[in-house]
Amino acid sequence: MKLQSLPSVEIVSLPKPSARKETFWRRLGRQWDLQVMVLPGIILLLIFSYLPMWGVLTAFQDYDLSSGFFASPWVGLKHFQILLTDPLFLPVLKNTIVISILRLVFAFPAPIILALILNEVRLPVFKRxxxxxxxxxxxxxxVIVAGLVISALSVDNGSVNMALLQLRIIHEPVNWLSIPECFWTILITTGIWKEIGFSSIIYLAAIAGVDPNLYEAADIDGAGRLRRLWHVTLPCIVPVITIFLILSVGQILNAGFEDILLLTNRGDNAILREVSDVIDTYVYRVGLTDFRYSYGVAVGLFKSIVNVIMLVVANFLARRLGETSLW
Structure with missing residues (x-):
């Protein structure tokens, strides 16, 4: 039987589709519905964050309300030279740095500790x-928090003085808000009490994302609660802690404004000024109350520049020492 040869089939290669790179405007048009949703936020950001940045230029002027922004004379770095030679600014800078460091040491780990403790609670009702x-x-x-603190620390029927008198720790009521040595403790403690619960939400969410298999493996190895906490929970939430630590270091000169201003009776408590005067209250008093607008803007710009430098340095160190960083 003779086999017939099959006809040869010619394979035709299809033309490759043109790999045209999608342009920015074409991608923007394809995502028009998403861009419309983002547009209100972008407009608010431009109006309230970027347009006011033009006011930074007044730091290089002798700004006068009657002359206006464009007619005020330019003075270059005059206000920055005054700032760096002002004998009143060095104590303000020292107070700002010390209060910020105290917040990093005591206030920053407080919500982490609370989140770790709440994670170990086995009674859901008590936890909630x-x-x-x-x-x-x-x-x-x-305003409310400062009123509560002032009322609790008052000499007349203040709950703190009454409790200490009952425990015979003190023999007569003490005006705690007139003792400079106690102000930093009152300020940091009040800030922790106000923000510890809300700040712990982020760390509780991070803990909830830990792989349960890691805990099971730790149980098999015989690890107790403290060892699971130290070797499983903490290492898993270190990236979140690192990010917020970088952001906190980047705000090293933001020692507070409302809390200090209200606890010191709008800054009028002269006894506490040597320990309570920070950059923000200094700008408020000198820039707005004394009508030295250009000098106040120069101080604020100095603070922002230092904060940005500290943010970059903290991010660099975090990237070199670990794998987590902002960029």
Whole structure:
């Protein structure tokens, strides 16, 4: 039987589709619905964050309200030279740095510790009660919080003095807000009490994302609660802690404004000024109250530049020492 040869089939290669790179405007048009959703936020950001940056130029002027922004004379770095030679600014800078460091040492780890403790609570009802109570102070304004603190520390029927008198720790009421040595403790403690619950939400969410298999493996190895906490939970939330630590270091000269201003009676408490005067209150007093607008803007610009430098340095160190950084 003779086999017939099959006809040869010619394979025709299809032309490759043109790999035309999608342009920015074409991609923008394809995502028009998403861009419309983002547009209101972009407009608000431009109006309230970028347009006011033109006011930074007044730091290089002798700004006068009657002359206006464009007619005020330019003076270059005059206000920065005054700032660096002002004998009153060095104590202000020292107070700002010390209060910020105290916040980093005591206030920053407080919500982490609370989140770790709440994660170990096995009674859901008790856990929810504690979370609710710790969240509430965050939603109160500093006006209310400062009023509560001043009332609690008052000489006349203040709860703190009454408790200390009953315990015979003191023999007569003490005006705590007139003792400079106690102000930093009152300020840091009040800030922790107000923000510890709300700040712990982020760390609780990070802990909830830890792989349960890691805990099971730790249990098999015989690890107790403390060892699981130290060897499993903490290493898993280190990236979140690092990010917020970088952001906190980047705000090293933001020692507070509302809390200090209200606890010192709008800055009129002269006894506490040597320990409570920070850059923000200094700008408020000198720039707005004394009508030295250009000098106040120069101080604020100095603070922002230092904060940016500290942010870049902290991010660089975090990237060199670990794998987590902002960029």
């Amino acid at each position: 009660i504690v979370q609710t109570i710790s969240y509430l102070p965050h939603f109160m304004s500093w």
